[in-house]
Amino acid sequence: xxxxxxxxxxxxxxxxxxxxxxxxxxxxxxxxxxxxxxxxxxxxxxxxxxxxxxxxxxxxxxxxxxxxxxxxxxxxxxxxxxxxxxxxxxxxxxxxxxxxxxxxxxxxxxxxxxxxxxxxxxxxxxxxxxxxxxxxxxxxxxxxxxxxxxxxxxxxxxxxxxxxxxxxxxxxxxxxxxxxxxxxxxxxxxxxxxxxxxxxxxxxxxxxxxxxxxxxxxxxxxxxxxxxxxxxxxxxxxxxxxxxxxxxxxxxxxxxx
Numbered sequence: 001x002x003x004x005x006x007x008x009x010x011x012x013x014x015x016x017x018x019x020x021x022x023x024x025x026x027x028x029x030x031x032x033x034x035x036x037x038x039x040x041x042x043x044x045x046x047x048x049x050x051x052x053x054x055x056x057x058x059x060x061x062x063x064x065x066x067x068x069x070x071x072x073x074x075x076x077x078x079x080x081x082x083x084x085x086x087x088x089x090x091x092x093x094x095x096x097x098x099x100x101x102x103x104x105x106x107x108x109x110x111x112x113x114x115x116x117x118x119x120x121x122x123x124x125x126x127x128x129x130x131x132x133x134x135x136x137x138x139x140x141x142x143x144x145x146x147x148x149x150x151x152x153x154x155x156x157x158x159x160x161x162x163x164x165x166x167x168x169x170x171x172x173x174x175x176x177x178x179x180x181x182x183x184x185x186x187x188x189x190x191x192x193x194x195x196x197x198x199x200x201x202x203x204x205x206x207x208x209x210x211x212x213x214x215x216x217x218x219x220x221x222x223x224x225x226x227x228x229x230x231x232x233x234x235x236x237x238x239x240x241x242x243x244x245x246x247x248x249x250x251x252x253x254x255x256x257x
Contacts, residue, residue, distance in 0.1 A: 036167045036175050038074055039145045040189050046072040046212040047188070049205040058198035063087040069205075070213040076110040077217050109218055118220055119230060121237075126225040128233045142170045150178070155191050156206055158182035186210065 041047075048070045055063045064087055067080040083096075083104040102123020109118040112132065120127040150162040160180040168174045180191040185208055193202040220226075227233035 036143055036169060037177075037192070039143050039167050040165060040177060040179055040192060041071075042181075042187055042189075044186055044188050044210060047208060047210050048213055049208040051206070052204045054202045054204075056200040056202075061087055070217045072213050072215075072218065074110075074112045075218045076108075077213075078108045080106050080108075082106055109220065111218060119233075120220060120224065121233075122221075124225075124233075124237050125221075125223065126227065126233055126237060127220050128227045128230045129220075130229060144168050153180060155180045155182070156204065158184055158190050160190065161187075182208075 048068070050066065050068050053065045053067065057063070063085065065080055065082075065085045067078055069079075070077040081104050083099055103121060105122050107120040107122065109116075109120065110132070111117070115132050116129055117132050118127050118129050144167075146166045146168075148164045150164055153160050153162045158180075160182050163179045163181060165177045165179050166174055167177070175194065178193040179189045181187040182190045188205070188208055188210070190205050190208065191202065193200060195201075227236070
């Protein structure tokens with residue numbers, strides 16, 4: 001029973017971490033670059049980098065997550081180790097539990113060209129595949145951008161121009177960002193800050209390479225088990241870790257292959 005409770009606690013923690021880092025891109029499964037945000041990268045249509053995403057909540061708490069990103073013309077891949085999240089107030093044993101259960105490593109793929117988002121757990125050899133929300137499935141051609149220079153600054157050793165950028169969709173919805181464009185990296189936005197509903201979310205990019213990633217970077221590995229949603233994947237994989245014998249979880253559906 002103790003083992004089962006430990007597994008249940010870890011699964012809940014993993015599932016709970018996801019929405020906390022979904023805020024920046026507004027797509028389930030972690031911070032992602034949606035169509036509006038892609039406008040911030042200007043002529044840099046492909047790149048790889050490491051990043052640090054930080055969420056400052058209205059309560060004053062700050063949540064930090066490091067990771068790696070690959071991007072190519074709207075397609076995005078983000079790799080994160082959920083046990084490296086800081087500020088989540090997790091029990092000390094939670095990180096080790098996530099690692100032992102194969103739930104620490106998480107990869108998110110956003111494919112506007114296929115209208116799909118995938119949340120992948122390499123340790124489980126499983127993934128959840130979902131349609132992108134309509135607002136995220138468009139291309140960056142549907143947006144207009146207004147830039148106002150705020151000043152000069154240095155970020156992580158890069159000389160930058162600090163800009164206020166307002167991105168407006170064809171539906172009239174606007175998003176305002178503060179962006180630090182590095183003059184030594186073809187104006188790459190090495191830092192982006194967005195404030196919404198009292199929360200400030202920022203991304204700091206390091207080790208930037210403007211080389212185009214391989215096409216396979218944005219594909220799910222062959223042989224992984226497919227699920228239609230995160231809840232079913234978590235429930236089913238949790239039951240496997242518990243050793244089976246408990247039947248299908250309430251409301252659960254068998255995975256699609």
